[in-house]
Amino acid sequence: MRPLLSHVDLRVRDRAAAAEFYDAFLNLLGAVKSVGEEFTSYSIPDTETGADDPDADWFGFCEDPAMTPGSGRVCFRAPTRGTIDAIATILPAIGARNIEMPHEAYGAGYYACFFEDPDGNKLELVVIG
Structure with a gap:
């Protein structure tokens, strides 16, 4: 699992x-x-x-001395890049903000999408490999 x-x-x-x-x-x-x-x-x-x-x-x-509560990020693991791409297409419709569309974020093999929920909590979707 x-x-x-x-x-x-x-x-x-x-x-x-x-x-x-x-x-x-x-x-x-x-x-x-x-x-x-x-x-x-x-x-x-x-x-x-x-x-x-x-x-x-x-x-x-x-x-981060200037941090405010909620300035962290929760990252959800996706099974495939296609899953991340599909979710990214629905994010605007479900109220996500500040969307950083899927891309190789931290080097080859780290494919991610970053966004905020309607309350401003920072979220990430990732597939590694």
């Missing part, structure tokens, strides 16, 4: 404070933290091998 969510990407005012908060309980869920230059993320390693799974869902955040 393909998971519905791909990732949740938040903005926080203080990255170190956020890491301390999330470390306190995500470690208890078995999440492994990865710290990059500008981004902190958590994921669950493969239960059989213990290795990182590049297709695994993840949760993460980066620092």
